[in-house]
Amino acid sequence: MALNEYGDTLIENDGKGADIASQRLDDLDSRCISMARVASIECPIVVLDVGAGRCAMANALAALPSVKAIAVDPGDYNSFAEDGVTYIKRTIEQFLSSEPVPEFHLIYSQRTIHYLPFDQASAALAAAAARIQSPGYLFLSASGMGTELSLGYPAVEEPVDRRFAKLAPDMQEKHGIRQTVCLYSPDELSSLVEASGWVVVDVTVSEFGNVKLVAVAKRHIDKGAAQ
Amino acid sequence: MRVLVIGSAHLDIIAEATSGAGTMDRPGRLRIHAGGTAYNLAINLANLGAKVTFMSAFNDSAISAMLIDEMESQGVVVEPVIDTGLPDSGFSAHIDQGEITSAVSSMAVERHRFGRSDVAEHITRHDWVALDANLSVESLASIIAEAKEQGRPCSLQLVSEEKALKLGRLPAPDLALCNYREHRHLMSSVGASDINGLVIVTNGPGPAVAYRGPKLEASSRPEEVEGIVNTLGAGDAFAAGVIIQCAKHGLVDIDAAMDVGHATAGEILTRANCNLGKHDVLNQRMSDLAKRANRDQLTGALNRHGGEGALEQLAASGSCFAAMMVDIDHFKDINDTYGHDVGDEVIKLVTARIRDSLRDHDFLIRWGGEEFLLLIPGADEGTAIKIGQRVLDRVRRHQGVASGRATVSVGVAMHQPGLDGKRTVKAADEALYQAKRAGRDRMVVAPGGGLIEKQSAVV
Numbered sequence: 001m002a003l004n005e006y007g008d009t010l011i012e013n014d015g016k017g018a019d020i021a022s023q024r025l026d027d028l029d030s031r032c033i034s035m036a037r038v039a040s041i042e043c044p045i046v047v048l049d050v051g052a053g054r055c056a057m058a059n060a061l062a063a064l065p066s067v068k069a070i071a072v073d074p075g076d077y078n079s080f081a082e083d084g085v086t087y088i089k090r091t092i093e094q095f096l097s098s099e100p101v102p103e104f105h106l107i108y109s110q111r112t113i114h115y116l117p118f119d120q121a122s123a124a125l126a127a128a129a130a131r132i133q134s135p136g137y138l139f140l141s142a143s144g145m146g147t148e149l150s151l152g153y154p155a156v157e158e159p160v161d162r163r164f165a166k167l168a169p170d171m172q173e174k175h176g177i178r179q180t181v182c183l184y185s186p187d188e189l190s191s192l193v194e195a196s197g198w199v200v201v202d203v204t205v206s207e208f209g210n211v212k213l214v215a216v217a218k219r220h221i222d223k224g225a226a227q
Numbered sequence: 228m229r230v231l232v233i234g235s236a237h238l239d240i241i242a243e244a245t246s247g248a249g250t251m252d253r254p255g256r257l258r259i260h261a262g263g264t265a266y267n268l269a270i271n272l273a274n275l276g277a278k279v280t281f282m283s284a285f286n287d288s289a290i291s292a293m294l295i296d297e298m299e300s301q302g303v304v305v306e307p308v309i310d311t312g313l314p315d316s317g318f319s320a321h322i323d324q325g326e327i328t329s330a331v332s333s334m335a336v337e338r339h340r341f342g343r344s345d346v347a348e349h350i351t352r353h354d355w356v357a358l359d360a361n362l363s364v365e366s367l368a369s370i371i372a373e374a375k376e377q378g379r380p381c382s383l384q385l386v387s388e389e390k391a392l393k394l395g396r397l398p399a400p401d402l403a404l405c406n407y408r409e410h411r412h413l414m415s416s417v418g419a420s421d422i423n424g425l426v427i428v429t430n431g432p433g434p435a436v437a438y439r440g441p442k443l444e445a446s447s448r449p450e451e452v453e454g455i456v457n458t459l460g461a462g463d464a465f466a467a468g469v470i471i472q473c474a475k476h477g478l479v480d481i482d483a484a485m486d487v488g489h490a491t492a493g494e495i496l497t498r499a500n501c502n503l504g505k506h507d508v509l510n511q512r513m514s515d516l517a518k519r520a521n522r523d524q525l526t527g528a529l530n531r532h533g534g535e536g537a538l539e540q541l542a543a544s545g546s547c548f549a550a551m552m553v554d555i556d557h558f559k560d561i562n563d564t565y566g567h568d569v570g571d572e573v574i575k576l577v578t579a580r581i582r583d584s585l586r587d588h589d590f591l592i593r594w595g596g597e598e599f600l601l602l603i604p605g606a607d608e609g610t611a612i613k614i615g616q617r618v619l620d621r622v623r624r625h626q627g628v629a630s631g632r633a634t635v636s637v638g639v640a641m642h643q644p645g646l647d648g649k650r651t652v653k654a655a656d657e658a659l660y661q662a663k664r665a666g667r668d669r670m671v672v673a674p675g676g677g678l679i680e681k682q683s684a685v686v
Binding site for chain 2: 032066135214
């Protein structure tokens with residue numbers, strides 16, 4: 001059965017919803033691929049795919065000339081990684097606190113950040129902003145408060161920094177999202193990202209209601225001005 | 228240790244099915260590599276420290292030139308025979324669960340006849356002659372005969388089941404190497420005692436055995452390897468290990484030679500590569516060619532074609548960026564007064580000053596003769612103005628070789644997500660025009676959104 005108007009089906013992902021990336025490219029995927037193409041013109045780059053699942057996006061990125069990918073996910077998806085993809089079986093917090101953190105130039109993370117409580121998401125974004133190399137772009141999406149996921153969501157009235165709960169049982173069943181989540185409005189996700197060392201350059205909302213965002217690490221903008 | 232390798236270098240086209248068993252058109256992975264038994268052997272031997280000369284026959288295609296160039300870049304001396312009448316060389320295999328299920332090969336080297344006089348001088352200068360069975364029976368017979376006459380040890384890799392049968396029609400080489408399938412096929416037409424030299428048969432994960440005539444001389448079991456990612460090329464790596472050991476110590480301690488072979492094969496099994504050389508050479512070569520096509524030869528900056536591609540991708544990424552048009556002031560006068568050579572020098576020096584002003588992932592594009600487009604990803608207007616000012620200052624500080632001080636004019640426009648990148652560049656061009664009209668050696672920033680209405684700022 002299709003989950004939505006895109007025709008996605010429920011290929012489950014450790015209770016983290018459908019693996020959409022393995023079924024189709026969406027607009028944020030295309031934008032990230034375009035940025036990877038252009039950023040790798042002058043020198044090779046590494047894209048960090050956070051919550052990579054079956055590595056569909058990491059594999060697509062690593063197929064580009066002069067692009068490699070690091071796929072970070074706590075699940076057992078190592079066997080899906082193809083040439084040019086380094087699979088690291090860790091959470092994003094574990095990855096960013098490892099020493100040394102491998103170099104990366106772009107971050108792609110779709111449908112993952114909502115599995116972290118707000119303060120952990122903020123810490124991870126700040127750590128990522130501090131470590132990302134130039135050109136320092138972030139392509140991020142989160143499940144939206146404006147989606148049907150918020151129907152019966154017990155934390156719907158909570159402020160975003162305290163919002164963290166499981167979806168209503170019927171939504172868990174339908175979407176395979178069984179873990180605790182923090183749903184975001186576009187303004188909330190933008191504010192979180194801006195407060196964590198990034199400058200948001202574009203925010204959109206998908207037809208389903210999820211929030212998609214592109215940001216640049218603020219220190220790279222400042223660095224360009226200060227050099 | 229000097230080894231003469233003669234055989235095939237070609238493209239390996241490997242299709243590996245990942246699902247859809249029982250159907251004809253199956254999803255899977257496709258890999259295209261530079262390869263071939265003798266190619267892999269030569270690269271492996273060079274990586275193991277041998278001085279390697281590689282002989283083969285090629286047609287005059289770009290692919291042949293690329294294969295030769297690639298081998299030479301990895302330290303192998305190539306002695307090619309170029310024959311325009313030869314076909315392209317390639318090996319196309321289907322793999323299912325790690326095993327080749329079918330393969331088709333076309334080998335130019337098999338169509339060329341190497342006579343004794345073609346190889347005699349080369350054999351003299353080497354300690355070991357390594358052949359693969361992609362050579363014709365006539366070529367193999369001539370080369371083996373010449374090696375024997377010169378007292379040089381000679382090995383032969385049997386390559387495939389069909390080509391393994393050639394061994395039964397040849398004067399015996401000192402050493403023949405094959406896998407168990409090739410050996411089984413060979414034994415369907417000759418008996419073990421019909422082959423005079425030493426034969427080593429690998430058996431995948433099982434032990435390799437060595438026999439001479441009816442007598443078993445040695446057997447060796449490989450160490451267990453964890454994290455196997457590739458089995459292609461393992462046989463060639465095993466052969467390289469055996470040959471390098473035998474070339475150093477003679478065909479005496481075969482157990483030790485096979486142990487070295489297994490250790491070398493073990494390295495291949497954990498790589499996504501069919502030999503010990505550089506990974507993914509074909510893709511890298513193609514990528515280099517594509518990059519060269521997008522570069523301006525004089526300055527090394529992106530050319531207009533490459534720049535238009537970068538602009539299109541940057542706009543498609545939904546990013547904000549600054550577009551900065553930079554033009555050398557009074558460049559026509561420089562050219563007319565000092566000549567084009569000095570003009571070219573000025574362009575190169577200005578390019579260097581601009582490049583110094585940019586960050587790693589900013590784009591410097593030679594947009595026209597003395598006109599440059601800079602694309603600054605992620606920049607806000609403040610950053611763009613500071614970078615533009617830096618360009619003005621650094622070019623101003625430069626003293627030209629013969630032409631005196633050069634200056635530039637700069638036009639800046641900011642791109643917002645969703646807009647057409649070409650429109651932003653047009654706005655930067657309009658701002659540049661305003662800077663020229665205002666007296667040159669200055670920067671003009673277009674109003675927000677990249678839409679030019681009037682000059683908004685002169686910095």
